Amino acid sequence: MARIVPQKDAHGTSIFRNRQGDLVVRSDLGCYLRTERLETGRGIEIRGLHPSCQGGDHYLGSTKDPNIYILKGDSYRVVQDLSMDEGAKVYQLHPNCCGGDHYVKCANFFFILFLGRGVVRAVGDLSTDSHGEDKPLHPQCCLGLYYFGIGSCWASVMVDQRWGAQVYLYKSLIKASLGAIYSIHPDLVNFLPGGLALTRGPSFGGWECIKTLSNDSDTPITWTHSVSRKVGFAKEKVASIGRNWEVGASTSLETGQLMAAVVKAQFSLAGKYGGSNVKTEKEEWTEAREEEETFQATLEPKQSLYVWQYRLGLGQEPILFFRDIKFTKDPTPPTTNPLPQF
Numbered sequence: 001m002a003r004i005v006p007q008k009d010a011h012g013t014s015i016f017r018n019r020q021g022d023l024v025v026r027s028d029l030g031c032y033l034r035t036e037r038l039e040t041g042r043g044i045e046i047r048g049l050h051p052s053c054q055g056g057d058h059y060l061g062s063t064k065d066p067n068i069y070i071l072k073g074d075s076y077r078v079v080q081d082l083s084m085d086e087g088a089k090v091y092q093l094h095p096n097c098c099g100g101d102h103y104v105k106c107a108n109f110f111f112i113l114f115l116g117r118g119v120v121r122a123v124g125d126l127s128t129d130s131h132g133e134d135k136p137l138h139p140q141c142c143l144g145l146y147y148f149g150i151g152s153c154w155a156s157v158m159v160d161q162r163w164g165a166q167v168y169l170y171k172s173l174i175k176a177s178l179g180a181i182y183s184i185h186p187d188l189v190n191f192l193p194g195g196l197a198l199t200r201g202p203s204f205g206g207w208e209c210i211k212t213l214s215n216d217s218d219t220p221i222t223w224t225h226s227v228s229r230k231v232g233f234a235k236e237k238v239a240s241i242g243r244n245w246e247v248g249a250s251t252s253l254e255t256g257q258l259m260a261a262v263v264k265a266q267f268s269l270a271g272k273y274g275g276s277n278v279k280t281e282k283e284e285w286t287e288a289r290e291e292e293e294t295f296q297a298t299l300e301p302k303q304s305l306y307v308w309q310y311r312l313g314l315g316q317e318p319i320l321f322f323r324d325i326k327f328t329k330d331p332t333p334p335t336t337n338p339l340p341q342f
């Protein structure tokens with residue numbers, strides 16, 4: 001089963017809850033999503049990230065704190081709005097607060113998960129390490145893909161093979177005392193790296209035969225033929241992905257462009273996350289259209305010619321159609337991949 005990309009492999013992606021609601025940051029797309037709650041998917045708004053707020057290693061916030069904390073390397077930036085960056089302040093991380101696998105703001109404390117050491121460090125201030133204390137993590141609480149605080153509880157995002165993307169609420173990461181479990185709404189899953197593989201199916205790529213010519217006579221025949229094919233991004237096939245997304249004016253991408261960016265990112269992922277591990281930046285991501293091309297072919301007696309087009313898709317649905325075509329005299333699809341790989 002494909003799964004959501006964990007935070008350690010999705011640089012610039014974070015989830016947290018603050019006074020605005022639940023936020024999902026996708027720095028790789030230059031934007032973030034805000035919703036009332038992950039489980040309901042109500043009031044989804046997508047806003048652009050201010051350039052100074054992009055590229056963070058971790059983003060965290062709390063309902064008891066108006067600030068948003070952006071950690072990058074050995075320093076962190078404090079802002080109140082990721083789109084505006086007004087009144088920003090920058091501080092150095094205390095050495096004891098550097099190198100964590102996950103950072104959580106929960107009530108008035110920061111919690112840093114060091115999974116390799118199996119400990120969670122609680123501090124009152126990331127720059128001074130005030131009230132710093134290490135406590136052992138329960139092994140069950142080390143399996144999360146993302147972590148964030150909800151009131152005095154810890155929220156851990158995981159993918160269950162039976163139930164999909166879930167949020168597990170723990171009253172304690174030391175005793176693994178589970179409080180509640182709820183599903184993440186599909187509209188939010190779609191926005192997470194790898195989420196499309198859960199809601200639409202893993203990506204695929206391959207050659208489709210779009211025309212066959214056969215010479216059933218006993219003499220060679222030269223034909224001039226035209227082949228019609230779809231080229232570009234079939235936006236209507238994935239329109240439902242962002243049907244409830246309201247894209248704000250601060251976002252540099254329109255809704256259609258954002259959907260294309262999300263799909264493009266999915267194609268680039270490794271197979272274990274439902275991707276195809278390919279680069280598609282140079283392909284045509286404009287609205288798909290029909291194109292016609294004329295070619296001449298000479299076929300020997302009893303010979304056939306097969307015309308192939310490459311396409312990428314999600315689940316069972318082709319989405320991105322390539323202009324280049326290939327010709328073979330064998331009904332077996334070509335084995336070459338026309339796209340560069342990561």
